[in-house]
Amino acid sequence: MPKNRHIALLVPASGGYSRGVCQGVATYALEHDDWLIFPYERAEVTKLPAWLKKGHIDGIIGFITTPELGRQISSLGVPVVDVQGEGNCPASPVLDTDPEAVAQLAGDFFLQAGFINFAFGGYPGIFFSDRRSAAFCRILEAHGRQVHCYQPPDKVAATIKLQFQELRGLEYEAALAAWLSKLPKPxxxxxxxxxxxxxxxxxxRDLGISMPSDVSVIGVDNDEILCRLCRPTLTSIAPNIEGIGQMAADMLNRMLDGEQVEPVLHRMAPLRIVERQSTDITTAQDPLVLAASRIIRDRACHGISVDQICELVDCSRSTLDNLFKKHLDRPVAQEMLRIRLNRGMRLLEDSNLAIEEVARECGFTSATYFCRFFKREAGATPALYRAQFARR
Structure with missing residues (x-):
């Protein structure tokens, strides 16, 4: 029988991101009976727990939040994998969500929706925010677009950093509201x-700014509870956090086996954008495209045809298709299928409806055809997609 491996999991218990990382580690451990995991059930990891100094630990997976914590952990002399992403433990491998891929997903989404004004709202001075801000600016500037980045006064920025570290996350500063009020709209x-x-x-909402018609927002992390509590509900980029947890566990296991794993930053691409109400809008400047898009959004899942849409907006099919291709880079029929696919994804993620019922809710009379369509567009059958989402 192999010797047990005692693994300290120094990942905070709060937040969807950290919970997902823990889930990935747990999934890996289920396939490795010699792993005994000792979690750290606190909201924030700021110093080395006393029990870790006294106990026998073979390896550590953790959010290494400060250089001082990194030094304390390094002094234990055991293999470490850092899943916080900043790199505060220089001798250890680091895992993080790829900021370039995050920015690319958001940029492509907004450009395809027809936006011409763009902004980034972050926490200046916080490493992951700065990385994503820089990547978003690069990607949009490559398309000839300027990005309005939130840059509060230095004193306010220091307060923001303190608030973020203390997890007073639901407060927002007056400088943020002032910035939002001055941005060009939409x-x-x-x-x-x-x-x-x-x-x-x-x-x-406090300022009376209409959402999503004037301000459309995408978040990152896809913390489902938080996103669904927002009004409007928050569209978010889903990182592969369970994958990060599994990769971290696999790295640590190889290090415990004596393998040399390079102490470099490993970046994992996010999964996809989970669309909710905060981006439920088309901003094309053409009035026919706007009118048709509203009809599609409201009735695509209720059996309306392209010809019926053309009648409602008093436009020929060829003209409307050309306008959609010009402004949204896709024809009318493809936009309808996109709306129906997103509806199917949401129902598979958020409900226990049978596949046949999901098909009907998306406007398909045949569950078989819906399954073929869904697999072609999403890369997995509806049943497999639901199972994969439930494991994240």
Whole structure:
């Protein structure tokens, strides 16, 4: 019988991101009977727990939040994998969500929706926010677009950093509200994470700014509870956090076997954008495209045809298709299928409806055809997609 491996999991218990990492580690451990995991059930990891100094630990997976914590952990002389992403434990491998891929997803989404004004709302001075901000600016500037980045006064920025570290996440500062009020409208905003996205939504509501017609927001982390509590509900980029947890566990296991794993930053691409109400809008400047898009959004899942849409907006099919291709880079029929696919994804994620019922809710009379369509577009059958989402 192999010797047990005692693994300290120094990942905070709060937040969807950290819970997902823990889930990935747990999934890996289920296949490795010699792993005994000791979690750290606190909201924040700021110093080395006393029990870790006294106990026998073979390896550590953790959020290494400060250089001092990194030094304390390194002094234990055991293999470490850092899943916080900042790199505060220089001799250890680091895992993080790829900021370039996050920015690319958001940029492509907003450009395809027809936006011409863009902004980034983050926490200046926080490493993951700065990385995502820089990537978002690069990607949009490559398309000839300027990004309005939230840059509060230095004193306010220091307060923001303190608030973030203390996890007073639902507060927002007056400087954020002032920035939002001055932005050109309509505008597409990438928030550095879901907490910031929720703060932006709250500030817009307090200011009387219409959402999503004037301000459209995408967050990052896809913390399902937080996103669904927002009004409007928050569209978010889903990182592969369970994959990060599994990769971290596999790295640590190889290090415990004596393998040399390079102490470099490993970046994992996010999974996809989970669309909710905060981006439920088309911003094309053409009035026919706007009118048709509203009809599609309201009735695509209720059996309306392309010809019926053309009648309602008093336009020929060829003209409307050309306008959609010009402004949205896709024809009318493809936009209808996109709306129906997103509806199917949401129902598979958020409900226990049978596949046949999901098909009907998306406007398909045949469950068989819906399954073929869904597999072609999403890369997995509806049943497999639901199972994969439930494991994340």
């Amino acid at each position: 505008i597409a905003i990438l928030a550095c994470n879901d907490i910031r996205g929720q703060q932006i939504i709250t500030a817009c």
